Amino acid sequence: MARTGQQFLDRLRHNPPNLYIDGQRVEDATTHPATRNIAHSLAGLYDLQHDPRYRDVLTFEENGERHATAFMVPRTREDLRRIGEAHRIRANYSLGTLGRAPDYMNTNVMAAGMASAYFDGCESSGEPGSGRNFSENMRRYFEYVRDHDLCLTHALTNPQVNRSKQASELPDPYIAMGIVEETSEGVIVRGARMLATLPIADEILIFPSTVIRENGDRSRYAIGFGLPTNTPGLYFQCREPFDLGRDVEDHPLSSRFDEQDAFVIFDDVLVPWERVFLMYDMTLANQAYAKTDAVLHMAYQVVNQKVSKTEAFLGLAQSIVDTVGSGGFQHVQSKVSEIIVTLEIMKALEVAAVEGAQLNAYGVMTPARGPLDAARNYYPAIYPRLNEIIQLLGASGIIMMPGKADREGPLGHFIEKHLQATNASAEERLKLFRLAWDLTLSSFGARQNLYEKHFFGDPIRMHSALYEVYDKGPYVQRIREFIHQPQPNQSKTVAAD
């Protein structure tokens, strides 16, 4: 059932994830200074789905229950459009800065749950009803996450110890997380995974991932499971917080949307059998995202979120231009137009993904891969330019921003006079420039920049993957035909002359 913000906070308070920040355990993420604001912002996102203005888009009804729209199984293109609209409304809430808002991973479990038969292929899977049947486990996990409206974090990659070696070749085979042993209760796993954004989530999903490559068909590193984030032996070592406890007016984004990133330590963690989705099978693990189409539903959330984020960049850029009165300069118009072009490209890719959608083997209407691959390869490359445009348009305004306390201090009247804008008071102007700073220049903004480059994987290997899967054959054929086509008979033309 679609949760309220209070239900989210209550669960977080009663099931505290094992978070460590600055060398100390976070006893209560709803009150700890580094996490309380993001916890309450997420609660706001849950409340949004009960807001009469958005309820019909952000939730849907099935068997008398209302669920968050990200759990909806799309059967038609119209369903996909509705899911896309819900993704954009959720993204607007944080101006697109919450990369791992719950709908991202919820689409992952929806797609995997619907494609649960894929996990039947795993040799280690037991009989249906045994608790060890992986396809049954995957389907039930989807239903469990949907019915409790949970949010998930995930961690795909091995620690960055030595990228020229496989995990099995490192000095300790359990630097990367792997299977230690099987017991009657489940599987014991040990080691670490990178990089779980939003570690205050209810659960962590370790989905079998393409990035854990090993030689051979059987590997201890090939495993898929889902666990509560407060499972004994599971630890989240968080990075330095970017929420510095400042007023929202001074730090409009980092004081609300620092979703945190953590590396995840599995210290001989028991994964109960009913939570295991795959074991040992390297081939099945490497193809799971692609073959279940989970990657496409996640990419569809992403393209919608990036549309929302680019709209925020456009609104911000034009507000800066209006504020400093620079809109008449041609190069300024040109820079704002670059953002418009990016926005229209992302919108067009979203529409194309829906128009080209097809029912997959599991009866799920699945957005087209081509436009989504284009979007997820294009945006990481263009994002630094969007950042740069804001900085070029705002110039010193993005750093010379006395805070709320300064405005209220003894020099306040000077600030009011000298930092006013063409169309606004100093207070309004400073709020705007503080937003520009927090989006592009603060620690929070710098992390956004890094996030956009890497959140869907290494951009280099994403390009390689696109090169491998994209069907270039028809275009090669067209070129071959073109260069071999007969030349026009020029001698006749000459004779006619």
Ligand SMILES: Cc1cc2nc3c(=O)[nH]c(=O)nc-3n(C[C@H](O)[C@H](O)[C@H](O)COP(=O)(O)OP(=O)(O)OC[C@H]3O[C@@H](n4cnc5c(N)ncnc54)[C@H](O)[C@@H]3O)c2cc1C
């Ligand atoms: C802010 C942020 C948030 C993130 N959130 C999440 C999350 O929520 N969940 C999650 O699972 N992941 C998350 N990630 C991790 C993300 O998936 C990885 O950053 C990405 O897959 C790249 O892996 P890596 O960081 O280990 O880089 P590496 O793989 O270590 O790459 C480092 C460098 O080596 C090069 N390199 C390494 N191996 C190869 C190779 N085989 N071929 C060619 N070049 C290679 C890369 O091109 C790169 O230049 C996040 C990352 C960031 C920065």
